[in-house]
Amino acid sequence: MAAVDCSLPLSVNYQEKVRPFIDLVDELRANGLDRDVSLPSVVVIGDQSAGKSSTLEAISGVQLPRGSGIVTRCPLELRLKKSQKKDVPWKGCIRYVKKKKDVRFDVDEPGNVGDAVKKAQNDLAGTTNGISDSLITLDVESPDIPDLTLIDLPGIARIAAEGQPTDIGQQIKDLISKYIQKKDTIILAVVPCNVDIATTEALQMAQEVDADGSRTLGVLTKPDLIDPGTERGVLQILNNEKYKLRKGYTIIKCRGQMDIEKGMSLEEAMDKEQSYFKSHEHFKSVYKEKKAGVRTLAGRLSTELVGQIKNSIPSLKEDVKTKLAATRQDLQLMGIGVPQEPDRKMLFLTDLLRHFIDDMQKTAKGELTRVRLTKMKRTSKHLFGDVRDAFKRLATAMNKMMPVSTNHSMLEEIKNAIVESRGRELPRFMCYPVCEAIIREHLQKFREPASACLQEVSEMVESVSTALSTAHFQAFQGLDWEIKGKMNELRMKHEKMAGEAVDQIFAMEHLVFTQDSIFIKTVTEMEKKRNKVAHPQPFAFHATQLQSGFSQPAQTSTTEVPIYHGANESPKTDEEKEAEKMLMYICSYFKVAIRRMVDLVPMAISLHLLNNLTEDITSQVNLMAAYPDQTLKLLEEDPDSAERRAMLEEKLKRLMKANQDLARFN
Numbered sequence: 001m002a003a004v005d006c007s008l009p010l011s012v013n014y015q016e017k018v019r020p021f022i023d024l025v026d027e028l029r030a031n032g033l034d035r036d037v038s039l040p041s042v043v044v045i046g047d048q049s050a051g052k053s054s055t056l057e058a059i060s061g062v063q064l065p066r067g068s069g070i071v072t073r074c075p076l077e078l079r080l081k082k083s084q085k086k087d088v089p090w091k092g093c094i095r096y097v098k099k100k101k102d103v104r105f106d107v108d109e110p111g112n113v114g115d116a117v118k119k120a121q122n123d124l125a126g127t128t129n130g131i132s133d134s135l136i137t138l139d140v141e142s143p144d145i146p147d148l149t150l151i152d153l154p155g156i157a158r159i160a161a162e163g164q165p166t167d168i169g170q171q172i173k174d175l176i177s178k179y180i181q182k183k184d185t186i187i188l189a190v191v192p193c194n195v196d197i198a199t200t201e202a203l204q205m206a207q208e209v210d211a212d213g214s215r216t217l218g219v220l221t222k223p224d225l226i227d228p229g230t231e232r233g234v235l236q237i238l239n240n241e242k243y244k245l246r247k248g249y250t251i252i253k254c255r256g257q258m259d260i261e262k263g264m265s266l267e268e269a270m271d272k273e274q275s276y277f278k279s280h281e282h283f284k285s286v287y288k289e290k291k292a293g294v295r296t297l298a299g300r301l302s303t304e305l306v307g308q309i310k311n312s313i314p315s316l317k318e319d320v321k322t323k324l325a326a327t328r329q330d331l332q333l334m335g336i337g338v339p340q341e342p343d344r345k346m347l348f349l350t351d352l353l354r355h356f357i358d359d360m361q362k363t364a365k366g367e368l369t370r371v372r373l374t375k376m377k378r379t380s381k382h383l384f385g386d387v388r389d390a391f392k393r394l395a396t397a398m399n400k401m402m403p404v405s406t407n408h409s410m411l412e413e414i415k416n417a418i419v420e421s422r423g424r425e426l427p428r429f430m431c432y433p434v435c436e437a438i439i440r441e442h443l444q445k446f447r448e449p450a451s452a453c454l455q456e457v458s459e460m461v462e463s464v465s466t467a468l469s470t471a472h473f474q475a476f477q478g479l480d481w482e483i484k485g486k487m488n489e490l491r492m493k494h495e496k497m498a499g500e501a502v503d504q505i506f507a508m509e510h511l512v513f514t515q516d517s518i519f520i521k522t523v524t525e526m527e528k529k530r531n532k533v534a535h536p537q538p539f540a541f542h543a544t545q546l547q548s549g550f551s552q553p554a555q556t557s558t559t560e561v562p563i564y565h566g567a568n569e570s571p572k573t574d575e576e577k578e579a580e581k582m583l584m585y586i587c588s589y590f591k592v593a594i595r596r597m598v599d600l601v602p603m604a605i606s607l608h609l610l611n612n613l614t615e616d617i618t619s620q621v622n623l624m625a626a627y628p629d630q631t632l633k634l635l636e637e638d639p640d641s642a643e644r645r646a647m648l649e650e651k652l653k654r655l656m657k658a659n660q661d662l663a664r665f666n
């Protein structure tokens with residue numbers, strides 16, 4: 001393998017390994033893919049006059065705009081391409097997009113790049129000192145440069161110059177943040193040796209987005225301007241003992257103002273730099289350790305960038321695939337556009353409506369829809385599943401309200417009611433009206449969860465049906481609104497009907513009735529037990545009396561035995577005993593009633609808000625299809641849609657190309 005060719009200042013001798021990766025990302029970026037996904041890049045940041053342009057010039061071999069104030073006013077993408085053959089002439093080209101139009105012009109020699117960039121900047125950001133975030137791309141091809149793509153950003157200015165907006169500093173910071181935030185970006189932070197590194201904004205900004213410095217490369221400039229005696233501090237930074245960055249620092253020396261005025265060429269400067277470091281009392285060691293020199297820096301950058309690209313390829317592929325699928329779907333949903341011939345237009349409309357109805361029915365049945373409902377608020381996209389969960393919650397809530405025989409407050413309540421109702425009946429006769437009243441009162445509490453469930457389901461239906469309409473009719477606002485309006489009307493109607501059905505269930509529960517066999521068995525056993533201990537009192541339970549075969553009120557007995565208590569306890573009053581007994585009956589009854597309600601309430605809600613509503617929507621929409629004169633008017637595509645379709649088609653092309661480009665890498 002050939003050694004680095006020193007006659008050419010910056011030959012980085014691994015084109016084969018480097019070029020394809022850089023080409024890939026350049027290609028993707030040129031394709032506009034950075035609008036869709038984040039692409040790996042090297043971004044140069046630094047405070048004003050830190051030496052950014054000088055660094056870039058040294059790496060690229062081209063003369064960049066110079067001057068005081070903010071010289072770089074647009075992001076400048078420098079795409080350096082090392083030509084394979086040594087005798088090809090230098091080539092330069094500037095490109096940018098203005099008002100959606102491509103502008104490009106060639107630059108004939110490296111020395112004219114500065115003026116060409118200025119011209120492009122004036123075109124994009126105006127001739128005053130404003131900035132713009134439109135990207136200017138500068139392609140350079142030469143045998144003397146590394147394979148590398150870098151993005152130069154405006155320097156961080158502390159004070160606005162004359163004629164500049166007062167918030168220029170913030171504008172620049174925002175622009176820089178936008179670039180360096182991206183996790184795939186390598187940050188090249190340029191910091192002069194002759195200032196206190198801790199005070200530089202560039203490093204602070206880098207640290208904000210990359211706290212451990214895992215993607216920040218430090219560049220120390222102007223070593224020749226260092227205050228004698230402070231070299232140790234610079235060496236500490238270079239050895240990563242201070243202001244640590246995982247990727248470390250490189251020190252470089254560029255042309256000073258004097259050198260430029262004297263007309264020193266970049267090649268000459270590079271040679272000078274090499275001998276400067278080689279013989280420098282303090283820096284020769286770091287030069288040997290490959291931490292100094294523009295050439296070293298360029299090589300490292302290439303390697304870092306390629307490494308980053310390699311790392312990013314799997315996720316790039318993934319991103320592109322996802323976006324591709326989404327774009328295809330969006331386009332599909334926009335339709336191919338409305339056909340003009342009446343017959344086909346009609347067919348188009350019926351298809352459109354049919355697909356919508358299809359999805360409406362599918363969601364109500366818990367099947368997968370043909371459209372993705374990405375814009376939906378709910379995390380779950382399946383109405384059916386959501387509704388089932390709501391029903392489960394209702395069941396849990398109702399079951400939690402099941403009275404238990406150990407509930408003291410309820411026992412107290414029953415006892416008081418018994419005492420209050422004491423009237424003409426003989427003591428120890430269980431009082432059925434009290435029992436019924438207690439049951440009815442407790443039943444009322446179940447209305448709250450039932451209504452809440454109904455409301456919840458209605459909202460679910462609304463959000464899903466609205467989302468479905470949006471997804472299907474996004475290109476036809478008139479139709480979308482019409483259908484949403486109709487659906488809303490119908491949903492309200494069915495919500496009301498479901499409410500009435502739930503009311504009816506409660507009205508029926510108010511009857512207090514059961515012929516549930518488990519209940520009857522429980523009560524029969526209780527009766528038998530009571531008869532054994534010869535309890536005197538008849539239990540008149542309306543529901544059970546209705547049921548033939550159930551025991552008739554027991555006969556009066558003379559013996560008195562406490563039934564539900566241990567022998568040690570103090571004797572209970574008649575009311576207490578009766579209350580305990582009644583609570584047990586009530587508990588058994590509620591087991592039955594709750595079992596009924598947790599089924600019946602959801603059934604009523606489903607019947608109206610899922611089945612009947614869907615049926616109603618279906619026939620309404622079918623009606624719209626049957627009277628097409630009115631409906632076809634709603635099919636006018638809004639003007640934004642045509643533009644959106646064009647935009648989506650372009651995006652699709654872009655992503656398909658990217659997908660192809662990426663497929664070559666694994």
Ligand code: GDP
Nearest residue numbers: 048049050051052053054222253254255256257
């Ligand atoms: P930018 O504002 O960050 O782009 O900084 P420039 O690259 O324009 O540099 C600012 C000034 O510092 C210019 O006059 C450069 O010539 C000078 N400069 C840059 N690097 C060096 C260096 O290594 N040594 C010396 N002496 N001057 C330098």
Ligand code: MG
Nearest residue numbers: 052053071072
């Ligand atoms: Mg500059």
